[in-house]
Amino acid sequence: MKVRTKHRLIKDKALLWGVCLLAALTAVPLIAILGEVLLRGYDQLSWSFFTEPTPTAYKAMKAIEAGEPIPGGIANGIIGTMIMLGMAVMVAVPVGILCGAYLAENSKRRFAQVVSYLTDLLQGTPSVIIGIITYIWVVVPMKGYSAIAGSVALCIMMLPLIIRSTEETLKILPASLKEAGLALGGNSARVMLRVQLPAAFGGIFTGVLLAISRVIGETAPLMFTALGCSFIRWSIDKPISAVPLLIWEFFNDPNLQELIWGASLFLLLFVLSLNLLSKYLAKKWNQ
Numbered sequence: 001m002k003v004r005t006k007h008r009l010i011k012d013k014a015l016l017w018g019v020c021l022l023a024a025l026t027a028v029p030l031i032a033i034l035g036e037v038l039l040r041g042y043d044q045l046s047w048s049f050f051t052e053p054t055p056t057a058y059k060a061m062k063a064i065e066a067g068e069p070i071p072g073g074i075a076n077g078i079i080g081t082m083i084m085l086g087m088a089v090m091v092a093v094p095v096g097i098l099c100g101a102y103l104a105e106n107s108k109r110r111f112a113q114v115v116s117y118l119t120d121l122l123q124g125t126p127s128v129i130i131g132i133i134t135y136i137w138v139v140v141p142m143k144g145y146s147a148i149a150g151s152v153a154l155c156i157m158m159l160p161l162i163i164r165s166t167e168e169t170l171k172i173l174p175a176s177l178k179e180a181g182l183a184l185g186g187n188s189a190r191v192m193l194r195v196q197l198p199a200a201f202g203g204i205f206t207g208v209l210l211a212i213s214r215v216i217g218e219t220a221p222l223m224f225t226a227l228g229c230s231f232i233r234w235s236i237d238k239p240i241s242a243v244p245l246l247i248w249e250f251f252n253d254p255n256l257q258e259l260i261w262g263a264s265l266f267l268l269l270f271v272l273s274l275n276l277l278s279k280y281l282a283k284k285w286n287q
Helices: 002-044 047-051 057-065 075-105 110-123 127-142 147-171 175-183 188-199 201-215 220-225 243-252 259-286
Strands: none
Touching: 002 259, 047 075, 075 110, 075 147, 075 188, 075 201, 075 243, 110 147, 127 147, 127 220, 147 201, 147 220, 175 188, 188 201, 201 259, 220 243, 243 259
């Protein structure tokens, strides 16, 4: 018995160390990427980097020849990203929540099953395909690239995540909540809006944050819809910039390649903040 127990303890420790080793190996690429971006982009973060638009290639070339830091920043990309995200959230959140609520309440109906299947299909659709479809649906009829087209592409990409998070959160709510609301005389719609959705707010909000962090780094859809802009623009019916688009533009211009690291660091920190916030809210809601 003692020999068997000793062998089991050895196997248990070996398995534990093996899992820890594999987890550490998985984290190595992530740490390497974060470290590289942090080391190269930290020096570029300044007030002017967040408040000034992208410099021209000529200005950047002159600064490099003079041995000076490249002037300008990514303000046009930040403003464009926020405008398109804001418009996408305004449409995707209510539509996604209502659709998720419908699927949670009517999961056995044929129409709900079709919607659920289409949601899974949309979630697995490559972002570049969504960009092409949005180009055909929005850019061509409007006869030009615009922030509206970019927000439509982001909205389509956000919908599956919001729908699924809403559906799953509502399904794990206690059935007594709905029963109590119906017993007090409320109909199904009122109970859903006044009782179930407020009770599921934490999980739904977490899903919204994850959806935002999912689409904020997308470049391909915006190349077909928003196109980009070298200065700060507030019009939603004209081409507009975004931080992922700026990173792509910096990569293609040898004079602006140094700005890649600062823009990438900003994007990473923003996405990291959203993910940490979503995890905190999920933990808080579960408690």
